[in-house]
Amino acid sequence: MEQTIKDIALLLGGWTVVITGIISFISYLATQRIIGSWDVKNQRELETLRSNQAETQLLLKDTISTISSSQSLLQERRVEAVDKLWKAILAMKQHYSPITFFFTITLPHEYRAALSNSAIFEGLREIDDEYITNPPSEVAETEKLRPYLGETLWLHFFVYRAILGRLAVLVKWLKEDKDVGDWRQDSGIQQHLKVVLEKDEFSNLMNLSPMDIYYALNILDSKALKEISFILSGRKSSLESFENSKELRKMLANEKM
Numbered sequence: 001m002e003q004t005i006k007d008i009a010l011l012l013g014g015w016t017v018v019i020t021g022i023i024s025f026i027s028y029l030a031t032q033r034i035i036g037s038w039d040v041k042n043q044r045e046l047e048t049l050r051s052n053q054a055e056t057q058l059l060l061k062d063t064i065s066t067i068s069s070s071q072s073l074l075q076e077r078r079v080e081a082v083d084k085l086w087k088a089i090l091a092m093k094q095h096y097s098p099i100t101f102f103f104t105i106t107l108p109h110e111y112r113a114a115l116s117n118s119a120i121f122e123g124l125r126e127i128d129d130e131y132i133t134n135p136p137s138e139v140a141e142t143e144k145l146r147p148y149l150g151e152t153l154w155l156h157f158f159v160y161r162a163i164l165g166r167l168a169v170l171v172k173w174l175k176e177d178k179d180v181g182d183w184r185q186d187s188g189i190q191q192h193l194k195v196v197l198e199k200d201e202f203s204n205l206m207n208l209s210p211m212d213i214y215y216a217l218n219i220l221d222s223k224a225l226k227e228i229s230f231i232l233s234g235r236k237s238s239l240e241s242f243e244n245s246k247e248l249r250k251m252l253a254n255e256k257m
Contacts, residue, residue, distance in 0.1 A: 081148035091136040096164040098123045108182040153227040
C-alpha cells in the first residue's frame with residue numbers, strides 16, 4: 001500500500017515537472033511573440049519618424065533656398081531703385097538750384113532788396129505755384145520705388161524734397177512782398193530738419209551763417225549716400241535674409257541631432 005502511494009506520488013511529481021515545462025515553453029513562445037510584435041511596431045514607427053525627419057529636412061532646405069533666391073532678386077530691384085532715386089535727387093537739386101543759390105548769396109535782411117536786382121529776379125522768375133507743385137518727372141516717379149528703398153532712405157529723400165520745396169515757397173512769398181525771415185527759422189523747415197539731423201548737427205546749423213545752406217543739404221546728401229551704400233553693398237539684403245532664415249536653420253540643426 002505504501003509502495004502504491006509512493007508510485008502515485010512519483011508519477012504525479014513527474015507529470016508536474018512535464019506540465020510545468022510545457023507551461024513554461026508556452027509562456028516563452030507567447031512572450032517572444034509579444035516581443036516580436038513590439039519590435040515590428042517599433043521598427044515601423046522608427047521608419048516613419050526617419051521618413052518624416054527626411055521630409056522635414058528637405059522642406060527646410062527648399063525653404064531656405066527659396067529665401068536666398070528671393071533675396072537675390074530683391075537685391076537686384078533695390079539696386080535699380082537706388083539708381084533711379086539718385087537720378088531723382090540730382091534732377092531735384094538741379095530744379096531747385098536757382099533757389100538754393102539765392103539763399104547762399106543773401107542774408108535775411110537782404111532778401112527783399114535782392115529781388116530788385118534784375119539778374120537775381122530773372123533767375124527766380126519761374127518760381128510760382130506750378131513750379132513748386134510740378135517737380136521733375138524723375139522725382140514724381142520715386143513713389144513706386146519706396147518698397148525697395150527701405151523706410152530710412154525714403155525718409156531722407158522725403159525730407160530733402162520737402163525742404164527744397166519749402167525754400168521754393170519762401171521765395172514765392174518774397175516775390176509776393178510777404179515778410180520772410182531767416183530760412184532756418186521757418187517752422188516747416190525746422191520741423192523736417194529735426195527729423196533727420198542729430199542735435200549737434202542742428203545746433204551747428206543754427207550757429208552758422210544763414211548763407212551756409214549747403215551745410216544742411218550736404219548733411220542730407222551724406223545721410224542718403226550712407227544708406228545707399230548700405231543697400232548697394234548687399235549688407236541690408238544679407239541681414240534681412242539672415243533674420244528670415246535664422247529660425248529655419250535652427251530647426252534644421254535640431255532635426256539633424
